[in-house]
Amino acid sequence: MAADYLHQKIDAIFDLYDHNGDGFLENSELTGMVERYREHFNVPRDAAKYTDAIRLSQEIWQRIQSAGTDSDNKINKREWYAAYADPSFVDQVVVPLSLLVFDLADTDGDGQLSKDEALAAFRLDGLSEADAAEAFRRLDADHDGYLTKQEIEQATRELVSSNRKAAGDVLVGSV
Ligand SMILES: [Ca+2]
Ligand SMILES: [Ca+2]
Ligand SMILES: [Ca+2]
Numbered sequence: 001m002a003a004d005y006l007h008q009k010i011d012a013i014f015d016l017y018d019h020n021g022d023g024f025l026e027n028s029e030l031t032g033m034v035e036r037y038r039e040h041f042n043v044p045r046d047a048a049k050y051t052d053a054i055r056l057s058q059e060i061w062q063r064i065q066s067a068g069t070d071s072d073n074k075i076n077k078r079e080w081y082a083a084y085a086d087p088s089f090v091d092q093v094v095v096p097l098s099l100l101v102f103d104l105a106d107t108d109g110d111g112q113l114s115k116d117e118a119l120a121a122f123r124l125d126g127l128s129e130a131d132a133a134e135a136f137r138r139l140d141a142d143h144d145g146y147l148t149k150q151e152i153e154q155a156t157r158e159l160v161s162s163n164r165k166a167a168g169d170v171l172v173g174s175v
Pocket of ligand 2 (some may be wrong): 038105106107111113114
């Protein structure tokens with residue numbers, strides 16, 4: 001059952017992106033997450049952290065479309081799983097995107113997410129209020145009231161690579 005657990009988590013990421021819940025990802029849903037961050041945190045459209053995040057969202061789209069076997073303009077779950085099975089996809093796209101999203105939420109630019117910044121970010125990801133609070137509690141390992149980039153990077157890697165239960169799993173709420 002171990003392999004199935006990782007599968008469930010990758011599945012949960014898909015569902016957070018699948019804004020209209022139809023079981024497919026469209027290009028606009030991949031950029032939609034970044035757009036929601038930009039709006040909520042009032043990030044200027046010409047800010048590098050925004051344009052870079054959009055570029056990486058597009059890279060997700062392009063990589064999966066070019067690897068895909070069908071030519072519909074949507075990503076299905078099978079194509080999504082296949083992408084995450086490639087370690088370079090995680091290293092070159094998934095982790096860098098999560099760090100840029102961190103920057104978008106870091107409105108005061110101190111290099112950390114305060115509790116308010118982090119809770120707002122988790123809610124934008126689609127987590128319930130309770131799941132967002134739990135995620136913050138679990139990820140703030142040293143209980144100083146802030147999340148660092150290192151904590152988010154580690155949590156992201158655990159979420160998308162580990163078959164075992166890990167603290168980072170809270171990034172997708174209750175799996
Ligand atoms: Ca959809
Ligand atoms: Ca901050
Ligand atoms: Ca901390």
